Amino acid sequence: MAEGLDDPRVPFVTLDQQLQRSRRLAQYEFRSMLQELKSGFALDLEVSFGSRDAVTRPIEPISTIQSRAQPGARPLQPPLGAIVSHMTTGVDLVAGILIEETDKTQLALSLTDFLTEHNHEPFLRPIFFCKSYAPIPLLARYGFLCVPVREEDPVDVARALADRFGISQLRRLRDGRLLWQKNQP
Secondary structure, eight states: OOSSTTOTTSOOOOHHHHHHHHHHHHHHHHHHHHHHHHHTOTTOOOOOOOOTTSOOOOOOOGGGSOOOOOTTOOOOOOOOOTTSOTTOOOOOOEEEEEEOOOOHHHHHHHHHHHHHHHHHSOOOEEEEEESSSTTHHHHHHTTOEEEEOTTSOHHHHHHHHHHHHTEEEEEETTTOOEEEETTOO
16 A cells, blocks of 8 residues: 555644644744743853964955845745744844844844744744854844844845845844835935
């Protein structure tokens, strides 16, 4: 007997069961992320890129890279993150979220507030613009797109990536202040 819908050995999973599994997994990931943020160690990763003695070509700033989006092509959709059920639909707003905080305690609180709201009711597809490398390992581990902006002007980076990812605005994580909106100078 060929394996298929009629084979009793093959479990039949309904859409409702898939949705429940997806929600449980997202809640597990969310609780795990909150525990990491509350531990005080989530942002303590020391990242070292080695010595600068090696001969390397200069890295082109992100803000100077032209969008590689084909004319008329749909922008790439940034992920909602592992803390949101993969069955979630209808979230089309893409926004850059600027992380400037250097105080790890304040950064953990800001991320907890933002990501708790995002987990309960996803309202946008975030792209995190990080002034330091500290939040990148945590955010990437939970499936978020991060862009290290370091010394670059985040508004210039948002403009450069707007067409490729459909970014319509850039806001600051700390207070939600609008820093840039597409079709504004």
